[in-house]
Amino acid sequence: MKYLSLLIVIFVVLGCTDHNKNQQLKLSYYYWRTSYALDSVERKSLQDLSIDKMYMRYFDVVLKNHAAVPLSPIMFKERVDSTMALVPVVFIKNEVFLDSFVHPKKLASQVADFIIQINIKQNLKISEVQFDCDWSLSTKERFFAFVEEIKKNQPWKVSATIRLHQVKYADKTGIPKVDNGVLMYYNMGSIAADSLNSIYDRKIARQYISYLKDYSLPLNYALPIYSWLIHIREGHVVRLISRVRKEDINRNESFKLIEENRYLVAKEGEYFGQYFKQGDQVKVEQVTAQQLIEMKEDLIESSGSCPEEIILYDLNSKNIESYENEVFEELTICQ
Amino acid sequence: MKMKYLKNLLYVSSISVVIGLGAYGYACADDYWSYASTSSFTPEAFVDKSYKPMFFAPYERFYNNSYISNNDMFDQTVIEEWKVYLGNSVSEQALNYYLLNKVDQHVNASYTTTNVVEDRSADFPLKLNNPKVKKFVQFLDLAKKIEPYTTSSFNYWSYEDHISSLVPDSLVQLAENEYLKTTSKDKFFYSRMWFQVLKAKFYSNNRHSVISYFEETSSKLERNILYYRGLSYVAGAYYQRGNYIMANALYAEAYDKAPQLRQVSTYNFRPMDEENIEKVLSVTSDVGVKCAVWAMNGFYLDEFKSMKAIYALDPGSPHLDYLLTRWVNKLEQKLNIPSESRFSSKEAYYEEIKTNIDQEVYAWIKSVSSDNKRLHNPVMWKLAVAYIDIFQGDYGQASIYLEEANGLATASNKLLKDQIRLFEIINKVSQVKDVNAKIEAELLADLTWLFAKSNKHSYDDPFRFDYASNWVKRFISTIYLENYNPIMAEIVQSEGPSFYSDLKLSNQMEAYLKKTDRSAFEQLFVNDYKYNLSDIYESRSIYLFYQDDLDAAIEEMKKAVPVKGSTYEGNGSYQSSILLGNPFNGKIKDCNDCDHTAKQSVKYTKLSFLEKMKEMKDKVERGEDIYNNALLIGNAFYNTTHFGNARVFYTNSILNEYGGNSILSVNKPLLLSMKLAKKYYDIANSAATTDEQKAKLAYFSAKLERNEFYVEKYHNSDYYMGAWYNDVMFKKWKGFKVLKEKYNNTKFYKEVINECEYFERYARMY
Helix, strand or coil, rough: HHHHHHHHHHHHHHHHCCCCCCCCCCEEEEEEECCCCCCCCHHHHHHCCCCEEEEEEEEEEEECCCCEEEEEEECCCCCCCCCCEEEEEEEEEEHHHHHCCCHHHHHHHHHHHHHHHHHHHHHHCCEEEEEEECCCCCCCHHHHHHHHHHHHHCCCHHHHHHCHHHHHHHHHCCCCCCCCCEEECCCCCCCCCCCCCCCCCCHHHHHHCCCHHHCCCCEEEEEEEECCCEEEEEEEEEEECCCCCHHHCCCCCCCCEEECCCEEEECCEEECCECCEEEECEEEEECCHHHHHHHHHHHHHHHHCCCCCCECCCHHHHHHCCCCCCHHHHHEEEE | CCCCHHHHHCCCCCHHHHHHHHHHHCCCCCCCHHHHHHHCCCCHHCCCHHHHCCCCCCCCCHHHHCCCCCCCCCHHHHHHHHHHHHHHCCCCHHHHHHHHHHEEEEEEEEHHHHHHHHHHCCCCCCCCHHHHHHHHHHHHHHHHHHHHHHCCCCCCCCCHCCCCCCCCCCHHHHHHHHHHHHCCCCCHHHHHHHHHHHHHCCCCCCHHHHHHHHHHHHHHHCCCCHHHHHHHHHHHHHHHHHCCCHHHHHHHHHHHCCHHHHHHHHHHCCCCCCHHHHHHHCCCCHHHHHHHHHHHHHHHCCCHHHHHHHHHHCCCCCHHHHHHHHHHHHHHHHHHCCCCCCCCCHHHHHHHHHHCHHHHHHHHHHHHHHCCCCCCCHHHHHEEEEEHHHHCHHHHHHHHHHHHCCCCHCCCCCCEEEEHHHHHHHHHHHHCCCCCCHHHHHHHHHHHHHHHHHHCCCCCCCCCCCCHHHHHHHHHHHHHHCCCCHHHHHCCCCCCCHHHHHHHHCCCCCHHHHHHHHHHHHHHHHHHHCCCHHHHHHHHHHHHHCCCHHHHHHHHHHCCCCCCCCCCCCCHHHHHEEEECCCCCCCCCCCCCHHHHHCCCCEEEEEHHHHHHHHHHHHHHCCCCCCHHHHHHHEEEECCCCCCCCHHHHCCCCCCECCCCCCCCHHHHHHHHHHHHHHHHHHHHHHHHHHHHHHHHHHHHHHHHHHHHHHHHHCCCCCCCCCCCCCCCCCHHHHHHHHHHCCCCCCHHHHHHHHHHHHHHHHHCC
């Protein structure tokens, strides 16, 4: 009898809800520095959130004299915990596929070989790789051929990052034949001196995500927890300084708040490792905890289903410390 | 140079930055931008090419994105120098092979084993009986041992090669020993071996040791490029220790004395506040180096402040000229706003530019410009003053300065002469108040020259004339308009639909273009005018169509004959352009793609479509089958709006519409209006006799009401954003109410219930 009622309960739950909603989502991190070493905050975050999967930038592929070459491969200052499922991510600049001297098939074997070299050196085992390339209309065929070549010759599951515009214009930009995609839900504007937030802007996002329902590739979502400061002089962007948050600026008396997220440099000097002129402005871009939740909800609402995984960009104590653990836990609930 | 950590600094986190532009790149891939888009002051005309990477670039770190290629920036210099040293005893091919080949293990074997080098079977055998060649081998032997530690990688696709390791102490010692064996008599060889020691030390565990080593040994060396590269290692060592005062002082020395090192020194220089800059200056007594400190600080911070400081130190410093190019280019960036429309009025234009010039700087530049004798390039200073004078409306004074510049410039310097001519043109055009025969004669040759530049522009030519060329057109167009000549105003700077929607102006333009007797000056602009007569007839036909004047529309469309080689985005077929779907369809669901792929027994062209409509309209007027004919005309007017299947009808280069979702504001009243569809549906309705007929028209009226709502709500900004998933998509349209209440017993009602989900939901709710 006890079993019977349990069965009924299960039946009811399945019967009246969308079958892929109300799941627990998996949470993971991107690791995007050029050398691998975790500090105590990062280590604790992995533990607290029981994270057992990490997407690690292995290297970039760029063009040099008509040849594709790897740039800044990851260096290991410490070992990766053997219980961590590691997914190497390779960023390939679109210019690589624009160059007719680059052969996608040859590049596929070079890239696979380079990943294997790193794995052997560090004694790492992997079962998935991810490619990050902002392919365009003129490079899609070559990028897709590259991805397919990897899939054909390697035992790995293959995923690819997907940009919002590639979802909206899927019929033009095409969909790579990978096992799944990761929608990069950030970088919604250009890095500019204007008042917009280039990391996330719900209004812009809305122009794109209504197309999610029709996107045929299963998607996981990458959400931004990073921040940066945009240093502006006479209306022009001078530089970006990563991982500076509003709290850091508020502590510095040489910066005067003039608008939300915008400050005036009241006194010349060296701050955050750079020279600031009196009269310069800075814009701080970051995403609030509330916005992170809003992103998750909008994505689920407009796609009509729960993703398997949410990946936070990126693992860094400076980013982590700005959010309560509860916020990240909340991200794992899909209703 | 300090490659290893430069590499890290240059690295930009890829996922976070590069892709940021992705979402937008798609939309604006066609936009063309160059430095000449906002600038008329060509820095290449004034200062030598070593400054080029540091020219003002509004959006990049370095001009033209000049990349500092650490691994190979000296390759050519090294080859050249060895060539001079070795003479004919080693071929250039062999030099390339031995010096630059960084990958091939075979090379290594060749030069380390004397026998192999002399072996005839080697690719490039070297004859060791020549003492200089022997030294070359001795050098290679050492350099190739150090190189793996200093270049960023040998084989890019080898992970091991990326893992940087330091030059072992034993190798540093070997380098020192080898250097000690050489004598300063052979200056060339001595320098090269010395540089290997510095290099080895810099990439060793004890980077700082280059500082003392340099101090102990450098006095014996020639001041050549190797010396300054060595000095830059020392600067790098100071930098790494956080001693930026010394680092900056040494980078400044390299910058001043070795033009090849200017970009990399600037890159490594740390901009500083005044207090610290004073400390840097106190390190050296060399005036050139002091000027270089200011030049580099000015690159990052304040050109004016740096110019004043340099002028006080040495008015003849070329660094001063370089900073002035940056200052002027920056000013232009502020004042010159690229646009494709004429100015609201010439007075408004004058006002706008004047307010943005810093008078203190202007007065200073003007006073310095009279220092002809001492300035390194006085021509540029005269031109800078003239340029600002033009901006400020002081054309008389500008003329004087231009004349002086012309007198000082050498005739052989074509770029400089072109630059002066360009400013003379801007100055002349700025003074035009009316275009009469005299003005035409004065400007004809100049403008012909200027526009010809645009038409055959080579990307290697740095001359910046784009902005000026556009500006001249915008300005002259403004003058024409202010003097009541809208035709020439349009030809010089086209405004497209806002001009041609006025049919009177459209007719005047036709007459003007058909004329053959016009002045050479006018002809210059007519040659460049972007519309042809077919564009005009077609636009007129479209405008008349939306006034429900089918007879006149047909007449105009008949004249819009296909043009070969037209720039028209379609294929230049005008009246014979084929409509993609049947324009007389009236469906429950609007689906353009479905209509386009559906089988059509008759394919309509723009012209045959108009003629068919006319036939139906005549029937309505004669009272023949009014219901059906009026309904079909109503459908046709519906389909030729943005919501219909016949957007091809309104594609036209003047209207500048090609069927996209974002419609120009000026065209919205035509392309988004339901008025004409309504007019004919109403006629059909009044002739309807059966419930089926009335049901259909009730539903069609709901479609019109819906579209009007969409227009008001979702087409109300310049850029079409569309609706969001939780935005309102339908309401209680009156047509829905009539259909449900009066005609729910019809066959059509059932069809609507099946096909239209919104109506089905409405019918359930109410």
